[in-house]
Amino acid sequence: MFDHVTIRASDRAASERFYATVLEPLGIVQTYSGADFAEWDDFSLAAATAGRPVTRRLHVAFVAPSPEHAEAFWRAGTEAGYRDDGAPGPRPQYGDDYYGAFLLERAPRAKPVVGNSAEAVHHGRLRRGGNVDHLWLRVADVAAARRFYATIAPHAGLRPGTDGPGRARFRGASGSFSVVAGEAPTAHVHIAFPAADDATVAAFHRAAVDAGYRDNGAPGERPEYHPGYYAAFVLDADGNNVEVVNHNRR
16 A cells, blocks of 8 residues: 655654654564664654655554554553553444554653654554555545545555545555544645556656646656656645655566
């Protein structure tokens, strides 16, 4: 479903400590940490800049291999001083076998709240081949957000899921994300979907721009990421940066 998800933090070091603390009990190992960003395979964070502001009001759920792993995630976070946003337990409103635990990302006892929430989730249809099981994006207009993602769906490997009141859902081969009604939308998250070839990247960009969405980077190679990295970028209905990428790795 996701090639990668990137957030921006006002305090890069504090955010990295949070995710290192809570992801380790899930068996999610940090794969990179340098001056530019920190990474856990398909999830990464970087420092906010004037041109790339802080990510706010994102909900990101990470794969928990078992309910016990979800409990360990929550325990590690609360014992380190991070804020509880929902104790471990069943959430039948999301699914018969859905078990989740929730935390708010913030530096312990610090006043500024980043405003993102993190979850560890276990259920029968967990994401395969990645750490991010699902995302929830708060949006100003669910119908408008749904139209954007429906426009790019054929090129981003998405298919519509079951909609509900104030919510539209999309699925990939594994994993999902939802757009949900919110007074204050999710801001400044970067979501990248994988493509099998460069033509799909170009088709994604053309479909979005032809539908009136804003270009944020024309199709082309980005060798600064790695040789063969071919991607295009557009902004969704709420201004979040959406990418489709072919890594050209065989």
